[in-house]
Amino acid sequence: MxxxxxxxxxxxxxxxxxxxxxxxxxxxxxxxxxxxxxxxxxxxxxxxxxxxxxxxxxxxxxxxxxxxxxxxxxxxxxxxxxxxxxxxxxxxxxxxxxxxxxxxxxxxxxxxxxxxxxxxxxxxxxxxxxxxxxxxxxxxxxxxxxxxxxxxxxxxxxxxxxxxDATLGLQGLGPEPLSAGFSGASLHAASRGVRQAIKPWLMNGRAVVGVGNIYASEALFRSGIHPALAAGRLSRPRALHLAETLVEVLKEAIEAGGSTLRDYRHADGSIGGYQSGHLVYGREGQPCPACGRPLRRIIQAQRSTFFCAGCQRR
DNA sequence: AAGTGGACCTGCTAGC
DNA sequence: TGCTAGCAGGTCCACT
Known part of the structure; x- marks a missing residue:
């Protein structure tokens, strides 16, 4: 059977x-x-x-x-x-x-x-x-x-x-990134007055949920934003760009995740997924795909952050 | 109040 | 070959 x-x-x-x-x-x-x-x-x-x-x-x-x-x-x-x-x-x-x-x-x-x-x-x-x-x-x-x-x-x-959220006991969560409740404007508004570095701030779930260590690094790279920038110093245009990029990265990953599952169901042993699509995550020392400078790894809030010091500005 | 850092847990890998 | 130390990270919680 x-x-x-x-x-x-x-x-x-x-x-x-x-x-x-x-x-x-x-x-x-x-x-x-x-x-x-x-x-x-x-x-x-x-x-x-x-x-x-x-x-x-x-x-x-x-x-x-x-x-x-x-x-x-x-x-x-x-x-x-x-x-x-x-x-x-x-x-x-x-x-x-x-x-x-x-x-x-x-x-x-x-x-x-x-x-x-x-x-x-x-x-x-x-x-x-x-x-x-x-x-x-x-x-x-x-x-x-x-x-x-x-x-x-x-x-x-x-x-x-x-x-x-209250029914489930999940109070305090921000909007879903793929919902109408999330936008560059909402991201910018949430960041006002925040002194924390933007990368760990993105991951804390208050401005937007579902952004983990991998996608935070990827989205900041694609947006040209330095991970150590204080969230409160993010300009409105850059916030709009970052929100667009976050949605783009997550949508691409959902598409890739779907293909991973389909591969698995066919039991052919192939595992693709979004992993191969990482531009900076896990690539310390490798050339930046945009400028060729070696990618760097720093620790923020006890988590590895990968970025390009040439392409990503504070 | 906001932000930081430790704890949880185990498979894997690098180094000795 | 076998052992140890370090690393990976989502979330909660204690502490500053």
Whole structure:
């Protein structure tokens, strides 16, 4: 029997930043919506806040999946009576196996000894749905899982089926970069009075969500903005340019992430993705693609930043 | 209040 | 060959 297996290729893939999460949601949604959770298992190892105890997830049994969406990098699975929030952290990965016999075999192999034997180490929870198995694998356990009950009498979603941030306990997040709520004007307004360097500021999620270490470096390079520029000194024209560039970089990555998943589904072993499209990230010492000067790496807020001292100005 | 830096975690790699 | 140290990074939280 042919099986359908969806997942972001583990470890070889780019970090699960917003584009990877977006692609995963798009791919998972049609498979999960309408299915009922039948059983679930946990490894017993804690994630960031989830204690690893399957008991905490037992209320989910019997509930049907209504929606699969995301807010920033958090995957939001809408069920009959709960929201299930899944964060992939750095190395998290959600996979869907639609082959029932394969799903049963994997479920059987979930005990720790068997997991090691089957090479499926780091599988922290899994749910058997009507027609397959949803599994979460995360070697570094930076990811998380959270169950939020629907508020009394409130299924609470907007027209896209996305609940409010307050409903999900995700207050304080900025606008989605690919939404109408984000623009050069909003970015410029948010940056007023900020003394923090623009690169870590972009990553803090208040002016815009979903910009991780990789895309922050890439967008600043393409915008010609020095990563150490104080955010509050960003001129309005440069803010407009940066916002456009951020959207461009993320859209390109979503497109590339999609092709990565399709490659993976064909199981041909090829892993492309946006990684090959990085102009500066991970390229310390290599020539700048624009001017040829060696690219530099500095540490900002304990994170590597890659940039060109010739092309990027304060 | 804003900003900084430590902690979490483990696979991988460079260096000895 | 085998060991150790350092690095990677999203998010939370304590501290300055």
């Amino acid at each position: 042919a099986s359908t297996v969806l997942q972001i290729p583990l470890l070889e893939s780019p970090m699960p930043e917003l584009p990877e999460v977006e692609v995963l949601v798009q791919e998972l949604a049609p498979h999960l919506v309408g299915q009922r959770i039948e059983t679930l298992r946990c490894s017993g190892l804690p994630l960031r806040r989830f204690n690893g105890n399957a008991k905490a997830l037992e209320p989910l049994i019997g509930q049907r999946v209504r929606t699969v969406t995301r807010r920033a990098k958090t995957i939001v699975i809408g069920l009959d009576r709960h929201w299930l929030l899944v964060h992939l952290g750095m190395t998290g990965n959600l996979s869907w196996s639609a082959d029932r016999s394969e799903a049963d075999a994997v479920a059987h192999a979930f005990t720790h000894a068997a997991v090691q034997k089957e090479g499926a180490l780091h599988r922290h929870w899994q749910m058997r749905l009507t027609d397959g198995l949803l599994a979460y694998v995360d070697p570094r356990r930076f990811g998380d899982l959270c169950l939020v009950p629907h508020a009394e009498g409130l299924v609470g979603t907007n027209s896209n089926g996305v609940p409010s």
